[in-house]
Amino acid sequence: MKTPYWFLYKTPLAILLLPFAFIYNLFSRIIYRIRSFRAYTPRRTVICIGNILAGGVGKTPIVRAVAHYLDAPVVMRGYRRGRGTSNIGDEAMMLSSDGLIVHTGDRKSNVMLLDRQNDDTPIVMDDGFQNPCVKKTISVLVFDESIGVGNGFILPSGPMREGLRAVRRADAVLIIKSNGRVRKIKKLPPEIPVFYAKNKTTSPYRSDEKLFAFAGIGYPKKFFASLQNVIGCRAFPDHYQYTDQDIEWLIKRASCKGAKLVTTEKDWMRLPEYARAQIKFAGLETKIDNAFFIWLKGRLNGKNNKKS
Numbered sequence: 001m002k003t004p005y006w007f008l009y010k011t012p013l014a015i016l017l018l019p020f021a022f023i024y025n026l027f028s029r030i031i032y033r034i035r036s037f038r039a040y041t042p043r044r045t046v047i048c049i050g051n052i053l054a055g056g057v058g059k060t061p062i063v064r065a066v067a068h069y070l071d072a073p074v075v076m077r078g079y080r081r082g083r084g085t086s087n088i089g090d091e092a093m094m095l096s097s098d099g100l101i102v103h104t105g106d107r108k109s110n111v112m113l114l115d116r117q118n119d120d121t122p123i124v125m126d127d128g129f130q131n132p133c134v135k136k137t138i139s140v141l142v143f144d145e146s147i148g149v150g151n152g153f154i155l156p157s158g159p160m161r162e163g164l165r166a167v168r169r170a171d172a173v174l175i176i177k178s179n180g181r182v183r184k185i186k187k188l189p190p191e192i193p194v195f196y197a198k199n200k201t202t203s204p205y206r207s208d209e210k211l212f213a214f215a216g217i218g219y220p221k222k223f224f225a226s227l228q229n230v231i232g233c234r235a236f237p238d239h240y241q242y243t244d245q246d247i248e249w250l251i252k253r254a255s256c257k258g259a260k261l262v263t264t265e266k267d268w269m270r271l272p273e274y275a276r277a278q279i280k281f282a283g284l285e286t287k288i289d290n291a292f293f294i295w296l297k298g299r300l301n302g303k304n305n306k307k308s
Contacts, residue, residue, distance in 0.1 A: 004156075006158075008147070018153065020157065021060070021156060024156065025163070029243070040108055041150070042123070046111060046135070046137050047072075048128050048138070049142060050130070051129065055217075055238055058199060059127065062286060064098060064286070065126055067124045068099075072123065072124045073102055075103050075122070076103070077089075077105070078092045091126070093269045107258050120302065139171050140170065145173070145182045146182070147159075147179060148185050149183070164188070171192070171299065172194070175196050176196075177198050193290070200284070201263065201282050204280040204283070208229070210231045211228075211231065215267050216238060216239060216249055218238050225289075234250065234253070240268055242275070260280070261279045262279070265282075283296065
């Protein structure tokens with residue numbers, strides 16, 4: 001589905017949905033408590049890169065950077081595994097194509113499987129901050145300055161999976177800096193260290209070429225704004241599976257405007273194979289401040305303090 005427009009603003013509709021948000025939050029907390037009784041304590045170090053917003057904060061590039069830094073395998077659910085993504089999902093396919101070992105499916109089962117290996121390398125868990133079935137050694141929450149916490153409400157009234165109090169369960173916060181509008185994240189616990197990262201989008205075309213951009217991600221406007229010379233754009237639902245009709249429409253639309261088609265790497269992974277030969281993706285480079293890796297190395301050297 002597309003990200004609802006009210007997720008970023010306190011609209012009348014968002015206010016009307018608050019009773020449903022209360023019910024969602026109540027049931028989520030009950031389920032969390034029940035599932036925590038069956039929590040598995042892994043032998044190996046598990047580093048969870050999570051969020052408390054429903055997608056779109058740019059977590060996957062952070063997972064990639066941390067996994068490469070540690071030369072670690074990645075455990076993830078594998079969103080919408082299916083046609084055109086080798087049955088592992090777009091995010092998993094993107095990480096795999098970058099040389100990482102990725103295990104998709106049930107996170108607990110995969111962590112237990114990796115635990116049986118004769119290996120002490122840490123395991124990086126993509127998402128799972130709200131999943132208590134595996135006890136994490138280190139939990140890092142990712143935010144995007146351009147989104148902040150949206151309207152501050154919990155699903156379905158807003159984008160938050162749980163309230164900001166949940167940050168107290170984390171070991172650190174990593175904020176992706178914005179080149180445009182900044183939405184301040186207030187009331188972060190002072191005892192939780194905060195680090196920063198920067199994204200740089202690189203177009204596969206010359207700077208003077210006209211672009212028609214499309215994306216099916218949580219907040220496609222972020223991607224469109226990161227490119228230059230965009231004369232047209234089309235947003236699709238998050239994790240959208242592109243059809244032949246979609247490709248035909250996009251090619252015709254770009255041709256009419258005399259523009260080149262460009263999309264995100266995640267979207268490119270979901271395109272049919274024939275379309276990948278005609279459409280290019282814009283590269284995304286994420287640079288995390290070195291202070292974060294210094295902190296992470298220090299935590300790994302004294303990893304006895306485990307959090308769930």
